[in-house]
Amino acid sequence: MTTPTGAAISARGLRKSYGDKTVLDGIDLTVPEGTIFSLLGPNGAGKTTAVKILSTLISADPGSGEVRIGGHDLAADPQAVRAAIGVTGQFSAVDGLITGEENMLLMADLHHLPKREGRRTAAELLARFDLVEAAKKPASTYSGGMKRRLDIAMTLVGDPRIIFLDEPTTGLDPRARHTMWQIIRELVTGGVTVFLTTQYLDEADELADRIAVLHDGKIAAEGTAEQLKRLIPGGHVRLRFTDPATYQSAAGALPEATPDDAALTLQIPSEGSQRALRAILDRLDSAGIEADELTVHTPDLDDVFFALTGPVPQAGESGLPSELQEPAR
Amino acid sequence: MSSMSLAVRDSSTMLRRNLLHARRYPSLTLNLLLTPVMLLLLFVYIFGGTMSAGIGGNRSAYIAYVVPGLLLMTIGSTVVGTAISVSNDMTEGIIARFRTMAIHRPSVLIGHVVGSVLQSIVSVVLVGAIAVAIGFRSHATALGWMAALGVLVLFALAFTWIAVGMGLISPSAEAASNNAMPLILLPLISSAFTPIHSMPGWFQPIAEYQPFTPAIETLRGLLLGGAIGHNGWLTVAWCLGLTALGYFWSTSKFNADQK
Ligand SMILES: Nc1ncnc2c1ncn2[C@@H]1O[C@H](COP(=O)(O)OP(=O)(O)OP(=O)(O)O)[C@@H](O)[C@H]1O
Ligand SMILES: [Mg+2]
Numbered sequence: 122m123t124t125p126t127g128a129a130i131s132a133r134g135l136r137k138s139y140g141d142k143t144v145l146d147g148i149d150l151t152v153p154e155g156t157i158f159s160l161l162g163p164n165g166a167g168k169t170t171a172v173k174i175l176s177t178l179i180s181a182d183p184g185s186g187e188v189r190i191g192g193h194d195l196a197a198d199p200q201a202v203r204a205a206i207g208v209t210g211q212f213s214a215v216d217g218l219i220t221g222e223e224n225m226l227l228m229a230d231l232h233h234l235p236k237r238e239g240r241r242t243a244a245e246l247l248a249r250f251d252l253v254e255a256a257k258k259p260a261s262t263y264s265g266g267m268k269r270r271l272d273i274a275m276t277l278v279g280d281p282r283i284i285f286l287d288e289p290t291t292g293l294d295p296r297a298r299h300t301m302w303q304i305i306r307e308l309v310t311g312g313v314t315v316f317l318t319t320q321y322l323d324e325a326d327e328l329a330d331r332i333a334v335l336h337d338g339k340i341a342a343e344g345t346a347e348q349l350k351r352l353i354p355g356g357h358v359r360l361r362f363t364d365p366a367t368y369q370s371a372a373g374a375l376p377e378a379t380p381d382d383a384a385l386t387l388q389i390p391s392e393g394s395q396r397a398l399r400a401i402l403d404r405l406d407s408a409g410i411e412a413d414e415l416t417v418h419t420p421d422l423d424d425v426f427f428a429l430t431g432p433v434p435q436a437g438e439s440g441l442p443s444e445l446q447e448p449a450r
Numbered sequence: 451m452s453s454m455s456l457a458v459r460d461s462s463t464m465l466r467r468n469l470l471h472a473r474r475y476p477s478l479t480l481n482l483l484l485t486p487v488m489l490l491l492l493f494v495y496i497f498g499g500t501m502s503a504g505i506g507g508n509r510s511a512y513i514a515y516v517v518p519g520l521l522l523m524t525i526g527s528t529v530v531g532t533a534i535s536v537s538n539d540m541t542e543g544i545i546a547r548f549r550t551m552a553i554h555r556p557s558v559l560i561g562h563v564v565g566s567v568l569q570s571i572v573s574v575v576l577v578g579a580i581a582v583a584i585g586f587r588s589h590a591t592a593l594g595w596m597a598a599l600g601v602l603v604l605f606a607l608a609f610t611w612i613a614v615g616m617g618l619i620s621p622s623a624e625a626a627s628n629n630a631m632p633l634i635l636l637p638l639i640s641s642a643f644t645p646i647h648s649m650p651g652w653f654q655p656i657a658e659y660q661p662f663t664p665a666i667e668t669l670r671g672l673l674l675g676g677a678i679g680h681n682g683w684l685t686v687a688w689c690l691g692l693t694a695l696g697y698f699w700s701t702s703k704f705n706a707d708q709k
Contacts, residue, residue: 176550179707204552214547218471224544230463231553259474275547 129154129283129314130175133186137170137179144170145181146338152331157305157315159325161422162335163430168318169211171335172287175316176208191283207281211288211318213268214275217261221252221271224260225278232279246274249304251297265292273301283314290324302328322422332422334429341429350419351392353428358401360387360412367410374408375401393417453554460554464561471535472565482531483573485634486524487580490516493643494584504644510585517581518669519642522662524577525570525606526637529613530630532566536617537626556701562617563610570606571599588673598672601685605665608689609633611696618703637662661688 130152137145144167152158160168173179175190177199188195191205208214215224225247229239247256250270255263260271269292276284286305290298305315305328319325325332326346333343342352350356361384362368368385372378378387391397398417405412472479493501493516494509502512539545539562548558578586590598613630620626639653640662646654657663664684671678 178546178549200552203550206550208547208550210543210546212543212546214543216467216542216544218474218542219467223470227463227467230466231460231548231551233459 127154128152128189129156130158130190130316132175132188134184135171135174135188136182136185137167137174138182143338145174147185148335148338148340149186150333150340152314152316154314155309155312156330157309157317157328159329159332160316160318160335161322161325161332161426162318166335166430167338168335169287172208172210172285172316172318176206176210176285177202178208178210205281206283206285207276207279208285209273209276209287209289210285211291213272215260215263215268215271218259220257221260221263221267222247222256224271224275228275228278234279242278246277250274251300266294266297269293270297270301273304277308281313283316284308285316287318288320289317291320298324322426326422334426336430342425346422347419349425350422351394353420353425356391356393356417356419358389358391358393358398359414359416359418360389360405361385361414361416362387363413367412370408371405371410371412374404374410391417393419457554457557457560460557461560461564464557465564466561468535468561468565469568472569478531478534479528479569482527483524483576485527486520486573486577489523490520490577490581490584493520501643504648510587513581513584513586514588514674515670516643517578517586518666518673519637519640519662520581521574521577521602521669522605522665523634523637523642524573525602525609526633528566528570528573528606529609529633530627531569532562532610532613533617533620533626533630534623536562536614537620538623540618555705556697559614559700559704562614563607566610566613567603567606570610571603574602574606589675590673594672598669601665601668601672604686604689604693605661608661608692608696611693611700613696615696615699615703618700636660637666641666659684661685661692664688 128151130150132148132150134147134149135145136143136147148171150158150160150171160171162168170179174181175188175195177195180196181188190202193201193205195202215221216227219227222243225243226239229243232239234242247253250273252267252271252274255267260268263271269289273286273289276286289305290301293301302324305317309315315328317325317329329346331344332346332349334341334349342349344352360371360378362371363385365385368387371387372380375387375389378389380387389401391401494513498509498512502509502515505512505515507515536559545558549555588595613633616629617626620629639657640660641657642662646657646663649657664681665688667681668678668685670676671681
């Protein structure tokens, strides 16, 4: 059921426009099996559009490259793709007129589970998502967070191997959010692949093996959270001293550092790479100075997000916006 | 699982879902049932005196005359409800979920159709019972009754599929009920209430060959005796044609990319 490369999801040159508005302008995505991939982007960037295409809800524009999900060609065999995936869209996909339990049993029936197994699965998932008390009430009477939990519980009926979650924790309270994170992690431990979009950068940071930032129809950057953070300046190395004399001589050896006399710390701008660190250490060594503590501060994902999804850079040189010299906040 | 048994299984799941909806929220069903019952009483007790003169008989002859048309109107009224509930259902988020699942896709619509045909039959039986209670008498044999029921089912199936298509192209319940209006109006320009020969000459061919008239004449033949003639074939042809048209129209609309 997998491609030779072991990618659960792979898309080449995905394009989609509405009228003359280009939403996706040829994006490439690869998600290895059993990993969590997170698509980030500001409102209207096209995250939901990408999820809809990958989950067979809408078709990509002609001229898009091949898309394979769970080893199946999306265009040629959408039904096989549907059998491999579970989808929780951005907007509630529960039947409001029937109860939570009936919604779950409906899913069990549509997955052709035997009656008893269907009931057991429904009961288990309702318990796991803390919906036992509300199970016999119409779903339309649920709170936003309860609907969201029911929505995701319904997606898990039938044990899909690839799961799309479009902003799964939007509207959840902190406890429910952490429970959801726990559940997502457990899914991945069981070998499930998760394609996640989110507005919460800490969520991507917490969960995702790889993150892609969608901006202006293109993938502006892709990598692990750490790689992304290193993409933009704003990071620094901090040296802390206990002995004021050592501190003074270090400040002399590193004139570009910002001193903090009260705390006896020096802050040196650095992107935190091995090479940059070695340069600093070499200079300290040759001056015969030893710091008591050295910490590397990389920018957090918020910095990356603001920098990458700011106004479009002038056509020409670098792919990164020029404001990167001073990370926008 | 073979695709046929998949279709049957998913359709019956979807049917259960629709019956559950109808049971929880019966108000629409009851409202739509009210229309043909009111019309029956109106035509028999209020207009009956005058109208019966048009067919050259008395009130009880007129009851016999209008009942076949009213039975078909009951179906027309039920399928307006179908158009409304399909259009409502399409705004439910769960439809998007169904689209991402490996189910037999048309089953979402088939569930609506079967549910609605069942509802039509229940309504037709109710209206028929009221008609009998106020004096409708038939000399039909059991076979005649079965054949009449067959015609009604076929007719309900055809118009339900058309109504499903109308529901799918309607962005709101109001639009659906407007789009389905012709299904209520068509019987008024058929032989349901007045004989075709009493209508203006240029209009007679329209009234005569639109689907309601042959079906009404077939029911009259089956329930009250008299010649059916070409009306039987015309009815079957109309019903099969509309069923096929409605099915392909609806499924292609449902399969198209969603906005
Ligand atoms: N059916 C449609 N017709 C026209 N334009 C559309 C349609 N669907 C989406 N768009 C446009 O495509 C763009 C991307 O929308 P999309 O919903 O994918 O964004 P998103 O990244 O999910 O945003 P959000 O964070 O707000 O959920 C938007 O500008 C939107 O207006
Ligand atoms: Mg979105």
